[in-house]
Amino acid sequence: MSETVLQIEHLTMQFGGVVAVYDLSMEIRQGEIIALIGPNGAGKTTAFNCVTGVYEPTNGQVIFQGETIARSHPYGKMRKIYAGSEADAYLNGSVRLSPDRITRLGIARTFQNIRLFSGMTVFENVLTAMHLRRRSNFFTAALHLNRAEEKAMQQRAAELLEVVGLTDVSGELATSLPYGKQRLLEIARALATEPKLLLLDEPAAGMNPQETEELSAFICRIKEHFNLSIFVIEHHMNLVMAISDRIYVIDFGKLIAEGTPAEIQNNPAVIEAYLGGGEE
Amino acid sequence: MWNTIFPYLLSGISVGGQYALIAIGYTMVYGILRLINFAHGDVFMVAGIVMVYLAASGLPLYVTIPLVLVITAAIGFLIERVAYKPLRSAPRMSVMISAIGVSYTLQNLVLYITGGLNKQYPTIPWISDSVTIGSATTKLVTVITPVLTIVLVVALVLLINKTKIGMAMRAVSKDFETSQLMGIKINSVISVTFVTGSFLAAVGSVLYFTNYPTVIQTSGAMPGLKAFVAAVFGGIGSIPGAVIGAFIIGIMENIIKGLDVILFKAGVISKPLGLATFSDAFTFALLIIILVVKPTGLFGEKATDKV
């Protein structure tokens, strides 16, 4: 079995009285495509935000390639109202890496509500995401003495745009693109950070069936091409079933099922969560 | 020792009350529009100038003072309608720049009208009378200010908590868009906020300029900034916070003004250090410290950004 890339242990995220994610544990291995699904408001994006360092989890830890990127335990008032089973497990040594550190370690993400750099062209958006891998120091870069590096970066940006099929619009303002292409650009931008693990937050939102099918093939292709592991949140079941190696299902922040696509499709708990549980 | 400090303390409380009346305008506007109304200090100054010109026209005081309050409130209303309302959906930076533009405009208008000269503020009888309390001789206004401030603040809090418009204000400051959807007339709520804020600033100006009896176009800038700091210190959006913050800042500032004298008489220093230079700077140092240590101020609420 291949090595574990991302390990989430007992992750809980609580906002005041609202528990968005509760005691979530999951694992992603090298080369896998893992999907996290669940009804709206189930806490999927919150889980992403904990992994990428945007939120500090209330409890639990996240390990990426053997390095702890987040570990915390409830404190103060939270500790009193927290009802977690593992409340004391992470008492010592809180860890909270900032989002940019985590990206540098090799986790890149896209956003559900597209967050492109609006004042920049498509090309610049991709180029900007390569900034973190630059070797030149500030003075050589600011004085344009790093011609070779800059040229290499431009070349790679052009390649990435080629891969996602946006070469013909590279000079246009990012926000002038149609919705579907903006999503592709977000993926290209994330790839530009040279990730090992790619987090896709509803990549097919707003796409038609035709585009969704193309996206499925595209995700599998980039996984092979860039040797990635992929963690995806999605509502389009066709896409999820087509590409995922394993699926995790959460509802009201709790994990209710996990397994292969075939297992999930026949899981009564999942069907109930999605279709509603009759009289209650 | 006490006798040395007391006069500074007294004038600190008085100035604090005047700052409080200005600070309420900042904190209410910020609570609703999330805007630092940089022009608010200048509204306060304009109230002073209006008073100067009304008094010169020979009208009796029982006419001029109410008139100043009404005119200032009207100016506050106008500023909002002309300079802020058109930018409701614009980025926050644009609105802030507009506020700075209004401040610049008001100062220049007053400069033009007065010719840039210091104008003597009219003496208001009774509150300008001298009184002696303990070791301090001061004007009666010094004693009246804190009392009047507290009375007005209580009235304002009642207005906000008990009336329908007050309820609307609280709703708007909690969630701008939702309250709009719930049928609250946003624009009238905002207007009421500006009118109330300007009205209180006008009251503050009458008290303030009785103590510092000249008005010039830049008179509003410093008190305005300090009142804003007071609002931030107390937790912006919170009226009691702004008032407490204002009193703390007023007192500290005046103590620092007298620190040389106090320390000298206490025998700590043998020659003056010129610490009074820092009475303004202290306020801003306090601001930076509070922003770094507790950005929400003493009574502010915390908000989480959604990603």
Add this chain to the structure above:
Amino acid sequence: MAAKGKDGREKNRRGAVITWVIIALIYVGVFVAEQLLPPTSMLFTVLKKGATYALVAVSMNLLNGFTGIFSLGQAGFMLIGAYVFAIFTIPVEVRGSVYQYFDGGLVQFTLPVPVAMVLSGLAAAFFAFLIGLPVLRLKSDYLAIATLGFAEIIRAIFQWNQLGPVTNGSNMLRLFPKFNDFNITDAQGNVIVYLSTLVPFLITGLCIGLIVLLLHSGYGRALRAIRDDEIAAEAMGINLAHHKQLAFCISSFFAGVGGAMLAMYQTTVQAKSFTTAMTYEILLIVVIGGIGSVTGSVLSSFLFVACSEWWLRFLDEQQVIGDFQVPLLRNGFRLVVFSIIIMVVVLFFRRGIMGTRELPDLFRPRRKEAALK
């Protein structure tokens, strides 16, 4: 800057060439005009002060327009620059008369002008570094008010009597080199070559050139990414604190150099003149020029200075045409007109003169623009 990709850059060769020609013509024009026109001409006052303001405005734009940090501390950093420059360049022999209340002051040596100017910038950047650590974590308007407060603190410190041996307390610093000292004179003191306007132009040109280079580099892109979307920028591995700090220090460095230039222009320096109003004025220049346009800031600096010092001066004086006394015109009217123009720009022309366009964009082949729409 709209299309800076590989292809975009090639397509706008024309714009770049025309821009360089225009810049060269301006410098030649300034040099020639200075040799031919009387040095007392109002034109040179405007050009010198305009060049100074242009640098400060661009440095503010670097923060407010390109990084999205709303800072109001510019006057404070200019003050530091102006003081450092003045303190280190007053000739030793006249220090006694300048620091008359402080026994000639503590500093008893003189640095060459270029060294002192760099030092001005460095000092401002150093203070920016110190203040940036706590303040840059704050959100938009809190940051604005904190930086504004910082400028006020600086102003108080420099006026403090206890620091008199260095800063001359609240007294004026004077007798340091000024722009006119750049003129080349013969042994009798007659001017052979006038350089008093060209040199400030060269300094400003060099500094703005450096800023433009920075903006076009990877770091410039990172700054613009922060402006456009902090959360996305951070998710792309851009360290927010580090880059904001960098922008803040660089902006302050150039504001400090601008302060030194202002000192040379004014020939005297006094802390009490570096008020919040000065920062507001620079901010309004940036807004009029277009937030996010270097060209706009430069243009509007010269326009602003020309209007306030020269073209609109007549508004401040009573004018009589025949028997008709023009109403409203008297001292202060110019500033009222100014305020109204500014409010109109702020309310109705929010993009300012240039928006986010730069000079080369104006000469972009038309076809491209049509294709964009």
